[in-house]
Amino acid sequence: MEAVEAKAGESCADALARGLSKKRFKQVVAARCADATMDLTATVPQGCTTLTPVYAASPQGLEVIRHSAAHVMAQAVKTLFPQARVTIGPAIESGFYYDFDFERPFTPEDLEAIEAEMHTIVARDAAFTRREVSKAEAVALFNAMGETYKAEIMDDLGGDHFSLYSQGDFVDLCRGPHVPSTRFVSAFKLLSVAGAYWRGDENNRMLQRIYGTAFADDKALAAHLAQIEEAKRRDHRKLGPQLDLFSFHEEGGAGMVYWHPKGALVRTILEDFVTREMLRRGYGIVRTPQLLKRELWETSGHYANYRENMYFTQIDETAYGVKPMNCVAHMLIYNSSMKSYRDLPVRYFELGVVHRHEKSGVLHGLLRVRQFTQDDAHIICRPDQLLDEIKGVMAWIQDLMGLFGFECAMEISTRPEKSIGSDQDWERATAALMDAMAEMGLPYAINEGDGAFYGPKIDVKLRDCLGRMWQCSTIQVDFTLPERFDLVYIGQDGERHRPVMVHRAIMGSVERFIGILTEQYAGAFPTWLAPVQARVLTVTDDQKAFAETALAALQDSGVRAEADLRNEKLGYKVREAQMAKIPYILVVGDKEVESGGVNVRLRGENCGLKTLVEASRMILEDCQEPFKRGGMRYSFGSQPSPA
Template identity: 75%
Template sequence: MQVLVADKAVEAQAGKTCGEALKEALSGKKFKKVVACKSGDVTLDLSHELTETDTALIPVYDDTPEGLDVIRHSAAHIMAEAVKRLFPSAKVTIGPAIENGFYYDFDFERAFTPEDLEAIEAEMRKIIAADHSFSCKVLPKAEAKELFDGMGETYKGEIMDDLGGEEFSIYSQGDFVDLCRGPHIPSTRFLKAFKLTNCAGAYWRGDENNKMLQRIYGTAFANEKDLKKYLKQIEEAKKRDHRKLGPQLDLFSFQERGGSGMAYWHPKGALLRTILEDFVSREMLRRDYDIVRTPQILKRELWEASGHYDNYRENMYFTEIDDQPYGVKPMNCVAHMLIYNSHLRSYRDLPKRYFEFGVVHRHEKSGVLHGLLRVRQFTQDDAHVICRPDQLQDEIKDVMKWIQDLMGLFDFEYTMELSTRPEKSIGSAEDWERATTALSEAMDSMGLPYEINEGDGAFYGPKIDVKLHDCLGREWQCSTIQVDFTLPERFDMVYIGEDGERHRPVMVHRAIMGSVERFIGVLTEHYAGAFPTWLAPEQARILTVTDAQHDFAVEARKFLKARGIRVEADLRNEKLGYKVREAQLEKVPYILVVGDKEVESGGVNVRLRGENLGLKTLEEAVNMVQADSLEPFKRGGMSYSFSSYSCPV
């Protein structure tokens, strides 16, 4: 038979492998980069023997996303072999490829150390140099179980029981044997660039009631250049880690004594939040939203009516008051619907746009908590637009424009996903189709590209998720727009139409920042703590050279503060270099130095982020800070003035 390989016909006799067919069709240089191939939707090992169904093969190259998955999955196996050589009593569990790397979980009596990782890496290099081939065979379940039980690998039998089926593929390289679907690189020498990055504890199957395992993370790339680039990015990310910068800049802390997953905002962090929230609130008013406030807990019967109790209760907290069960709100939509239903609405009243900085609580497992990025208590810049069906398209577009404005303000690139109906959901197929079509048509009409994310919508409706990209290219999910025909039905929301009859509105759930905590965490890492001047909790700091300038510095601070500048004065009897260094570490944008010359001239010596701008009058210093603060808004075509605490509004 003939096989079409990369658009070239190749004769495929019995027993010919995918690798042999690809080698005939590709140049030597190209073939060296091939790690696997695709036949239809199935990715195959190069050692796979062609069958009559394999009529067309597509090479999978080592520097493509699919190729990197194959390399990283194989790296996990090589790492597991190295661990078993060095620590024979360790039991292997699972070892998948993940985004940017791989991991393997081991049942071992102690935590692995950095020294262990170095030894494992050295052993991996020996395995790679030995050039062991990856080979696959399929065994009946009973025979596969007997094989692993004989090796003392008890977890594999449990995995097979959970997967079901009567046959399982077994991969081996060198002395290592593993239960695996594959595919894998042809041999260990194809792993050219790798690094073990860290260790962590991980419960078996992610269940905290199960045994704690030892997880080793690593990464692998097609070549050393890409690996070095990635590792450099990781080092930069560590410097920008908001969990480190938050305490360093005295913005926030986490207090285990008070409970996990809840941030304590210190004065500077609380001021930063206030500036950001004030800006968003004023934007909401400018965009015709009504600000509301709603309770933290609602009767459980409301969560039952909304579907949250059936579909989301594992993420909720519950309590009881006067023998009546209540739920702590994980979302604000139910409360906003009650506000809407407090009056009978006319078609002329719509749309109603309710906005709230709503504090919500979600029951996150301790293992997934991560600084401000994953918490149990957070604040959403949450809003619900209740409108007529004929208004829906314009409302979705208006929300998208607001998201575009916010992303532009912070210089974020972003991508969008349209998430469709999940298995666990409520509402009719017709309503889901109407809601999904509304979102896709709105984005299409605005010329916005997006990807489909099957089955990841909210349980009550499809959604657009906006994923912003920070300065390191990392992706963060923040903004969301959800269209909901179902909850208005469940809560009997109506309006009186032009015909005098009762009609059902549609509801748009939307958050621009999403979680305020997460957004600030992302901003902290994006700017490495050096927030733009308009957002910096301390915009300027006056530093004296000696005590002789004390009185002038105090008056200068009063002058700047009266003009709306957030300014402090460091009057300590310390060396100027020490005070400058401290202000720089605290990421204060403007450092205003006062010596005898400055006192004599009635000015300050200005430094902006380390650049010396020279002697300026106090009025000039004020103008510089204000102009710098307004620059991001001017770029976006927005016009702002200053409030009493110098927030552009």
């Protein structure tokens, strides 16, 4: 990293200006010494001999800009709506927000006015200035301003002294750092407004949360806004109903998906492929109940560590828990008979429906639901088999994600504060995950304290075509639950030994994965996954009889086809088929009837006249292509033979 010599007591700005060119210094918004990020106006602390510049376009620089933009937005809101009270306004991954206590929801017109006022504030080039005051002085100041939330925040933070930041006549409680002046916040855009409970507690007052984003320059902002528009075009919540895949019905319960025939077909095709792969890879398919007695969840540790995410009910005066995971049931199956060391590994696979209590505020289409299906499996193996089993799961994850064109990034999540099991078992489990990744030559990051309560895990994050990251696959190593449920096998020495369990999901939630795929393909699923692979269109009613014959031939060969025989203009019918994202459009006119074929269009590209056999073969070979590229086996339909 670039470093500049500094002297204790001088300003960070002076030190960096001395060590950088004028052009480079103009791009600096803050300074770093060791792990501390500071304002440019701050003095270099004792013991700090070098400073690292924080450039506006860097991730740290964007965080400083966005947090400063939140302050500018708060100032604009207070200028236009003096009765509004401010709460908190952090930078977030792709922007910032600020929560306000206001008597009514902000309207789109309000956002336009706030944004205009922000531009006025930015143009003033007002400096961000910092000062330290006692808690008593800060409380008195904010109470005098009517900003009562700030006192609560200070109580939460603790301490006797706090830093205040000002730009112009606006003062806010903040740790900082901030950009030197408001002119560094020129490339911003307000995006939306939503309700948010104070402190995230639904028993507290509802606040108005305004979201925005900010970048180092207008070009980067424009690129981000274009990406937002593309994400809206691909939004699965819009495409699902548009393509007749699924719907949600609040009257039936929030967070529950209603799959329509086409969506259920996509899901069935995907699940069938995954199930066949599981059988090929040595898994046994199981099915387990939705309800298990509460005592089992107490034994597993779920009741103590996970019950706020579970649903419970009473049957014949006995308490039951609706399963949020399948692991407990799979261990009961394992214990139904004694296993020898020769029987291991045992691999149980289940497309298991689970329920988890998610707060209504975080529900989000297919991506966050209360009922979902996991492509869940549990591998119970000997400790000496553990490394190969982890590597086998990781290879399967790479195969599946490669099929859909996803790039993957891996994290190993370590022991959380709320957990069960011995230190020794956690160390063994974490070492096994790291060793497997090392042997496969796969890079990974460490996510401290985010493991499951029973064991560490590898989380696989997918990067989609818009560069967004999604967490789907997981591999978890667990020495603890086999102990709690007394899982054993008879070793070569005739003694009882304790196995280890690997919890793994490849897609994760089937619902979530289909939501991600819908956005990845903008609803235009690859031919093998498309619910309708081909639609036969007639030019006039004269071709109706032949079109019906063609449809039957396509369906007999295994193609998922339908026909549009309406007496409508061809252009209208083609447009409707394109809007439905159907891969193949097969047009039948007088010439096609005469030759006994169809005119083939593949997603807008005219492929010309084909016989019915040629058209069927073309579609089925298109289905096979992604599997061939990935070196995988999967069959579709029955390959037609020449008539």
